[in-house]
Amino acid sequence: MLGSSNDTDVDNNRRRLLAALGGSASVALAGCSAILDDGDDDDTDDTDVDDGDDDTDPDEEEGRTNADKAQAAWERIVDNPAPEDQDIRDEAFIEIEEAIRDDMILLPLYHNLEDRFWYDYVDVPLTGALGAHHQVHTETEVDGDDELNLINSTFDELDPIMSTDTASSTVINQIYETLTMYPNGEPEIENQLLEEYEVSDDDLTWTFTLKEGVEFHEGEELTADDVVYSWRRTVESPNSERAVFTLDSASGIGIAHETDDDGGVVPESLAVEAVDDYTVEMELVSPNPAVLDILTYSSFAVIPEGLVGDIEGYDGEVEHDEFQTEMANGTGPFMYDDFTVDQEIRLVRNDNYHGSEPSLESIHWEIIEDDEAIFTYAMEQNADIFGIPTPQYDPDLIDAEEDDQGRNVGTYGPMENDETAEYLSVPEISTFYFGFNARNVPREVRQAVAHATDHSELVEDIFAGRGVEAFSFTPPAIWPTGPDGYEDWLDEWPYAMNETDIEGATQVLNEAGYTEDDPFELTLTTYDDAAFQEAAELTRQKLAGTGVDFDIEEAPFSTLQDRGEDGDLEMWTLGWIWSWEDVAYGHFGFEPKNTDTSVMPEESTGYYLDWQTELEEEA
Amino acid sequence: MSRWEYFLKRLLLSIPVLFLVITFLFIMLRLGPIDPVAARFGPEATGADVQRMRDRLGLDDPLWEQYLQFARDLLLFEGQSWVVQANRPVRAVIYDTAGPTLWLGFWAILLPLFIGLPLGFYAGLNPNSWGDYVASIGGIVWLAMPNFWLAVMLLAVLRQTDGGGWFGFDWYQLGPELRSITGTPNLDWYSISNVSVFDIVSFPMLTGMDWGAFAVDIKFILPPALVLGSASMAAELRIGRTAMLETINSNYVITAKAKGLKQRVIVWKHVFRNALIPLVPVITNEAFILIGGSVIVEEVFNISGLGRTFFLAVIQGDLPLAGSLLFMFTLVIIFLNILQDFLYTIIDPRVGYER
Numbered sequence: 001m002l003g004s005s006n007d008t009d010v011d012n013n014r015r016r017l018l019a020a021l022g023g024s025a026s027v028a029l030a031g032c033s034a035i036l037d038d039g040d041d042d043d044t045d046d047t048d049v050d051d052g053d054d055d056t057d058p059d060e061e062e063g064r065t066n067a068d069k070a071q072a073a074w075e076r077i078v079d080n081p082a083p084e085d086q087d088i089r090d091e092a093f094i095e096i097e098e099a100i101r102d103d104m105i106l107l108p109l110y111h112n113l114e115d116r117f118w119y120d121y122v123d124v125p126l127t128g129a130l131g132a133h134h135q136v137h138t139e140t141e142v143d144g145d146d147e148l149n150l151i152n153s154t155f156d157e158l159d160p161i162m163s164t165d166t167a168s169s170t171v172i173n174q175i176y177e178t179l180t181m182y183p184n185g186e187p188e189i190e191n192q193l194l195e196e197y198e199v200s201d202d203d204l205t206w207t208f209t210l211k212e213g214v215e216f217h218e219g220e221e222l223t224a225d226d227v228v229y230s231w232r233r234t235v236e237s238p239n240s241e242r243a244v245f246t247l248d249s250a251s252g253i254g255i256a257h258e259t260d261d262d263g264g265v266v267p268e269s270l271a272v273e274a275v276d277d278y279t280v281e282m283e284l285v286s287p288n289p290a291v292l293d294i295l296t297y298s299s300f301a302v303i304p305e306g307l308v309g310d311i312e313g314y315d316g317e318v319e320h321d322e323f324q325t326e327m328a329n330g331t332g333p334f335m336y337d338d339f340t341v342d343q344e345i346r347l348v349r350n351d352n353y354h355g356s357e358p359s360l361e362s363i364h365w366e367i368i369e370d371d372e373a374i375f376t377y378a379m380e381q382n383a384d385i386f387g388i389p390t391p392q393y394d395p396d397l398i399d400a401e402e403d404d405q406g407r408n409v410g411t412y413g414p415m416e417n418d419e420t421a422e423y424l425s426v427p428e429i430s431t432f433y434f435g436f437n438a439r440n441v442p443r444e445v446r447q448a449v450a451h452a453t454d455h456s457e458l459v460e461d462i463f464a465g466r467g468v469e470a471f472s473f474t475p476p477a478i479w480p481t482g483p484d485g486y487e488d489w490l491d492e493w494p495y496a497m498n499e500t501d502i503e504g505a506t507q508v509l510n511e512a513g514y515t516e517d518d519p520f521e522l523t524l525t526t527y528d529d530a531a532f533q534e535a536a537e538l539t540r541q542k543l544a545g546t547g548v549d550f551d552i553e554e555a556p557f558s559t560l561q562d563r564g565e566d567g568d569l570e571m572w573t574l575g576w577i578w579s580w581e582d583v584a585y586g587h588f589g590f591e592p593k594n595t596d597t598s599v600m601p602e603e604s605t606g607y608y609l610d611w612q613t614e615l616e617e618e619a
Numbered sequence: 620m621s622r623w624e625y626f627l628k629r630l631l632l633s634i635p636v637l638f639l640v641i642t643f644l645f646i647m648l649r650l651g652p653i654d655p656v657a658a659r660f661g662p663e664a665t666g667a668d669v670q671r672m673r674d675r676l677g678l679d680d681p682l683w684e685q686y687l688q689f690a691r692d693l694l695l696f697e698g699q700s701w702v703v704q705a706n707r708p709v710r711a712v713i714y715d716t717a718g719p720t721l722w723l724g725f726w727a728i729l730l731p732l733f734i735g736l737p738l739g740f741y742a743g744l745n746p747n748s749w750g751d752y753v754a755s756i757g758g759i760v761w762l763a764m765p766n767f768w769l770a771v772m773l774l775a776v777l778r779q780t781d782g783g784g785w786f787g788f789d790w791y792q793l794g795p796e797l798r799s800i801t802g803t804p805n806l807d808w809y810s811i812s813n814v815s816v817f818d819i820v821s822f823p824m825l826t827g828m829d830w831g832a833f834a835v836d837i838k839f840i841l842p843p844a845l846v847l848g849s850a851s852m853a854a855e856l857r858i859g860r861t862a863m864l865e866t867i868n869s870n871y872v873i874t875a876k877a878k879g880l881k882q883r884v885i886v887w888k889h890v891f892r893n894a895l896i897p898l899v900p901v902i903t904n905e906a907f908i909l910i911g912g913s914v915i916v917e918e919v920f921n922i923s924g925l926g927r928t929f930f931l932a933v934i935q936g937d938l939p940l941a942g943s944l945l946f947m948f949t950l951v952i953i954f955l956n957i958l959q960d961f962l963y964t965i966i967d968p969r970v971g972y973e974r
Contacts, residue, residue, distance in 0.1 A: 156704040164660060238675045239706070241660065244668050263667070324706055341704050341715060342923040343803045366802065366921075372771050373801040373921035376778045380791075382799045417781065556934065561657040602670065 066103035067438075067592040067614035070096050074591040077584060078250070081287035082203055089289075090480035093583045094489075096590055097472050101494070104446035105590075105609050107434040109535070110459050110467035111475045112575070115425035117378075117412055118385040122148075122422075126407065128186030129429050129477040130581060133166040134296070135184045136173055138333050138358040142384055146361035151368050151383045156341045158328045159308075159320070160301035161233050161240040169298040174347055174363065175217075176301035176330035179208060179227075180292050186405075187429075187477065187581045189292050193222065193302060193331065195278075203287035208280045214354045216304050217328070217335045224274035229305040229314075231255075231272050235265045236311040239320060242299040244605075245579075246270070250588040251605065253294050254285040267312035293580035304329055333358045342367055379417045388412075390531075395465045398423060406477070427468045429475050431586070432575035434524075434539075437597075439610040440570040444512035445520050445548055449571070450495040451505035452542040457498075462534045469498065473576075473590070474583050500542055509547035519549040525572045527557045532573045564608030567597030572608070626957060633953045640949050644942050645689055649682070653936035655701045676701055689938060693946050698939030703931045709943040712928065718806045720913055720924035722836065726844035727913075728905055731852035739859025740894065744886065746864055754856060762853035770846045770919040774800065777842060795834040801921040804839050808832035843920045847913060851905040858901055862894040869893075896967050903959040907952055 073092040080088045100106055116132060118124055121143040127135050142148055155168035160176050163169050173181075179194040193214060198207040214222040233239075234246045235257065245252035247265070256271035271283035284291075294300075308323045309316020318327060328336035333355065334347035348362045366382065368374045371389035378386035400410025400423055407427075413420030434453075436446045455469035471493050472479070472486075479486040490497070496504055514520045524540070526532040533554060540550035555563065563569050576586055588594065592615050594606035656672050673679055677688065692698035698709045738758070742751040777800050780790045791797050810827040866872065867890055875885050913926030925944060932941035 156707060162705070238671065241668055241672065243671060247667070263670070321706065321708065340803075340923075341707065341712075342928075343715070366799075367923070368801070368921045370918045370921055372774055372919050376774050376801050377799055377921070379778055380781055380799050416779065556653065557658070559652045559654070559657075562652065562654050 063616060065614050065616055066099040066105075067611050068616050070099035070590055070611070071592045071615060073099070074587065077587070078286075081289060083289050086289070089584075093474065093480040093587060094485075096587050097474060097489070100473055100590060101471075103438075103443060103611075103614070104450045104495075105436055105438060105611055106473060106607065107436075107446070107450050107453060108470035108473050109432050109434060109453075109455065109573075110463060110470045112428040112430045112432065112577075113425045113466045113468060114428045115387065115423065115466065116385060117388055117421040117423055119381060119419060119421055121145075122384045124385060125184045126409065126424055127184050127426060128182070128405065128407075129426055129475075130182045130185040130187055130578075131166060131428060132185055133170040134173060134182045136181070136333060137360060137363060138353075138356055141359050145384075148360050148363045149382060149384045150363065150365045151374055151377060151386050152345070152365040154342050154367055154369055157324050158336070158339070159239060159324050160230075160298045160303065161237060161242065162324065163298045164241050171345060171347070171365065172298045172301060173332070174334040175328045175332045175336060176298070176303065177332050178296055178298070178300045178302070179210075180295045182296050182581075185426075189296065193227075197292070204284045206282045206284065206291060207275070208282070210278045210280065211354065212278055214331050215352055216331055217350055217352075218304070219352075220304055222302060222331055223277045223305075224280045225277075226302050226305045227280045228272050228274050229311075230302045231300065232268070232270055233303075233308070233311055234299050235270055236267055237308075239310055239324075240299070242297070245294060245297055245299055248605075249284070249286050249288055250591075250594075251585060253291055254288055256283040256285050290580065290582040290584065293582050297579055302331065334363060337362065379415065381417070381419070390464055390466065392416075393464060393466070400425070425466075427475065427477060428577070429477050429581065430575060430577040431470050431473055431475055432467075432573070433470070433473070435569075435572050435574060435607055435609060437567060437569055437571075437608060437610050439567065439613045441522060442512060442520070444508045445514065445522060447495065448505035448509045448543065448546065448548060449539060451501040451508065452539065452546070453495070454500045455498055457500070458535055458538070462531050462538065471497065474586055475578075478578070478581050478583055480583055502542065502546060505543060506546045514547035516545050516547060519547050521549050521551065523551045523553060523570045525553050525555050525560055525563070525569050527560050527573060528554060529573075536573070565597060565600040567600075567608065567610055569608055574607075625960075629957055629960070630953075636953070637946070637949055640945060641690055641693060641942065642686075644945055645686055645938070648933070648936055648938045648941060649685065649689075651936070653934070655936035655938065658935040658937075659702050659705060689942060692939055693942045696943055698943055700932070700937055700940040702935040702937040703928060703940055709940055712940060713925070713943070713947065716923055716925045716928050719803050719922050720917070720926060722804055722806060722840055723844055723847060723913060723916070723922060723924060724906070726837075726840050727847035728851070728902070730841075730844050731848040731855050731905070732902070735852035735855030736859050736898070739856040740863050740891075742856070743860040743863025743867065743894070746860075751860075755860065758853040758856040761849055762857075764849065766846055766849065767915045767919065769849060770843070770916055773842050773846060774919065793838075795831065795838050797835065797839060800839070800842065802839075803921070803923045804836045805832065806836060808836060843916045843922065847916045848905075851901075854901060854905075855898065858898060859894065862897050863890065866890045866894045892966060896963075899959060899962050899966065903955050903962075906955050 073095040076092045077089050080092075114127075114131065116127065123141040123143070124137075125135070125139050137148060140148055152170060153165070153167040155163075155165060155171070157163055157168050158172060158175065160172050163172050177192045179192060180189050181192040182188070183190050191211075193211055195209045195211045197209065199205070200207075208227075210222065210224060210227065216222060231246065235243045243265070246255055247257060248254060258266040258269035260266050273281045275281050288294075306314045307317055307329060308314070308320050310320050325339055325341055331354065333350050333353045335350045337346040337348045339345040344364065344366050346362055346364045349358055349360060351357070366377060368377055371391055374387070374389055375392045377383055378388070397412050397415070398408075398410065399412075400408040403409050405426075408423070408425040410423050411420050412423035415421060434449065436449075455471070459465065459467045459469055468476075471490055474480070476483070476486045479489070481488075495501065509515070509520070524536050526536050533552070536550075536552045540552055543550065560569070560572060560574070564572065564574075576589075578585055589606035590609070590611070591606060592609075592611040594604045595609040595611045596604045596606075597608055597610050600606075600608070655676065656669050656678065659672065660669065677685060680688075689698075692709070696710050696713070700707050700709060700712055704712050735758075738754045742754040745751050777790045780788055782789065782791075790800070808829040808831075809825055810829075811823045812826045813823055872885060872890060875889060913924060914930045916922070917924040917927040918930075929941060929944045929948075931937070932944065
């Protein structure tokens with residue numbers, strides 16, 4: 001796709017010129033380009049106000065749809081997994097993003113901002129884009145106290161293979177360790193239990209050498225057998241909730257294994273082997289560049305061999321019930337002390353830790369869900385580090401500056417209790433979006449919604465500024481071509497960036513035959529969330545009278561998911577949060593053949609788009 | 620029919636009620652739109668993992684098998700939670716959450732009894748006085764304030780007294796010191812050990828009390844109990860006033876006055892007991908409301924109790940947990956009904972079971 005990148009360059013040059021002419025405000029920019037486009041620029045997709053015929057990408061070969069483009073790009077990603085082919089994959093990732101944008105199969109709304117507040121007597125490292133739950137409190141200090149007091153949401157499992165939420169992994173990451181880690185949630189991998197690794201020439205065999213002399217809390221030394229046992233549990237134990245991360249090569253590592261007739265994994269067939277006490281060998285189904293990233297996920301944490309008897313060949317030293325909430329035996333810097341589910345949990349320092357020992361004696365989490373209760377607990381200074389719920393949050397109290405990682409660092413206050421807290425906000429690697437089912441919603445309607453959406457208005461008014469406008473599914477923090485590439489991407493946004501372009505919307509709709517008198521009836525389903533309800537209502541009002549007639553409904557999260565899998569949604573709100581830093585981990589769900597809701601969830605695992613209906617071969 | 624025959628009959632009658640409740644819940648949760656597996660996994664759910672969990676929970680078994688399993692677990696309290704406290708035995712969940720709710724409920728019934736009733740009786744004894752007006756209007760206003768609002772306001776006000784609020788009033792330092800006004804009460808102020816008599820029988824007995832911790836728990840529970848009991852407090856005030864008014868104007872009171880009895884004797888010995896009769900069902904009914912009403916108060920004050928757990932179980936399709944809790948609530952309600960009948964016979968000897 002050389003032609004594509006050339007065109008992009010041309011376009012960028014023009015953009016830069018425009019920026020110089022029209023000032024920095026993006027609103028002015030978009031208006032400006034609309035005028036210029038009129039005569040001199042046929043192949044641009046900057047705006048749809050004037051050139052109505054650019055529903056299809058100009059770079060396209062004859063008859064090739066956006067879905068085809070995405071399908072081909074995804075296949076190229078799968079076919080070129082070697083580390084040196086990163087450029088090929090990056091280009092394909094961008095093509096998928098282009099297909100999503102041009103076809104408007106999914107409208108990204110915002111990337112979540114994770115913010116964090118702490119009193120000035122706490123000294124804690126700043127956290128990064130992958131989330132504060134990666135932070136291990138070895139460097140945290142509380143002036144005048146040996147205990148760090150925190151707030152957490154409800155969770156009920158300390159078993160790493162059951163952990164699917166940040167609440168439990170926040171705690172599990174203090175107790176158990178994985179081979180690799182993201183220190184403080186910053187997107188750069190560091191070794192944790194790993195000493196070094198080797199990859200074979202075919203990229204299929206990985207050999208991990210473990211650190212020596214690492215001891216579990218109860219005194220046993222960690223060996224390769226423990227790793228094999230722990231990883232076997234992720235696929236063989238009935239308690240495992242993230243087997244896919246181990247087995248699937250598109251959305252996980254893809255370790256070789258055999259399956260039985262029921263689709264389960266044959267015991268001991270997982271291709272992970274202990275070569276000697278400190279060496280683990282792993283065989284993959286296909287090369288996977290993201291292995292070290294995925295290994296940071298809590299489910300790959302190492303527990304002592306034979307601790308629980310939920311896989312074949314082990315009787316277990318403790319019952320699984322007990323292992324789940326009443327004990328823990330990891331290698332991390334903190335040890336289990338006491339856990340009352342839905343009330344509180346306390347960990348104490350592991351004096352035998354193999355890394356740098358924490359100065360804290362203990363960490364205590366109070367489990368609170370309610371906004372009012374969280375705020376009260378924080379204002380009483382019972383929590384040292386906390387979040388402020390949106391109802392009590394006041395953006396005017398922030399005094400912060402952006403650092404080199406795009407984080408806002410500063411202070412927040414004075415708060416209700418007259419204290420001023422330290423403040424940090426980090427754009428999280430997550431995207432919240434309006435999705436469309438291609439079978440149920442024609443492309444013109446999808447594009448009209450994009451025209452009418454004003455991202456900055458949404459973020460400021462509805463999400464109280466706690467987000468960053470999203471113009472791509474892949475968040476800027478992990479954009480394949482880096483920050484500059486992302487700037488170029490922004491410049492190409494064709495649906496009137498940060499403004500409500502009703503004219504554009506009307507035009508697309510009218511051309512497709514939808515008018516005020518004969519509108520397209522569209523049902524927008526949001527999940528149980530006040531902000532998304534408001535966003536839906538705003539979109540409905542904007543498009544009223546243009547040719548789309550909205551019907552807004554609300555469904556509990558699980559119902560929304562069920563209906564999505566049945567292909568029974570037209571337009572909906574959902575979000576995607578990356579568990580590790582890998583574009584493919586978000587993009588696998590866009591492969592058109594993987595969005596077929598008629599075989600979901602058994603055979604397809606993508607988003608509920610039914611994008612395969614727009615593939616050329618299907619049409 | 621003797622009293623005991625009557626109770627036995629009541630108990631037998633409650634069996635079909637229980638059966639209906641169990642079946643209804645099963646139908647609502649199992650055949651309704653809520654999928655516990657989706658509730659558990661969130662947006663990152665994928666086919667294989669979902670199927671594994673469905674198999675483990677038995678969601679693909681024939682429906683009648685699921686029903687039998689459900690009913691059996693329920694009667695024996697042997698199920699395991701699916702979502703809310705996934706994989707934990709229902710018994711353990713109830714053990715953790717019942718204490719705080721009972722403690723909250725106890726005070727939420729006691730407070731109105733000792734505030735609402737005396738005020739109501741006072742108003743009834745002094746009708747159309749200033750005191751009556753203040754009490755009655757206060758009662759209506761109090762009744763009109765919804766629990767969720769009252770809870771949030773109370774938190775906001777008490778929170779601001781931390782470190783000395785208005786006029787130096789500091790709720791945290793007043794009496795026993797509180798660390799937080801939210802959270803779950805510890806309830807570890809009693810110690811129970813097994814006492815054996817001549818090594819033959821052994822039975823648990825209260826062997827120690829930590830009065831300091833006891834006081835802390837009482838102080839902690841007062842604000843949420845006040846909120847939870849607010850509606851019943853007002854109801855008791857109003858009904859108490861009416862009952863008192865009715866009784867004080869009845870013929871036997873005039874007779875008693877004519878007999879020359881002192882006002883104090885008339886009120887406490889004759890009027891009081893009679894005025895209590897219409898209040899008995901009001902008070903026992905409160906207990907039912909408290910079970911449902913505690914959801915909001917428990918949520919706002921972050922008390923990990925039965926109400927909140929039950930609510931979460933229902934909205935997340937946690938069939939075994941919701942079923943067991945509902946079963947327990949039903950048992951409690953049946954028991955309270957019987958207790959109510961029993962109380963009648965004590966307060967009003969005219970009520971009997973003989974025809």
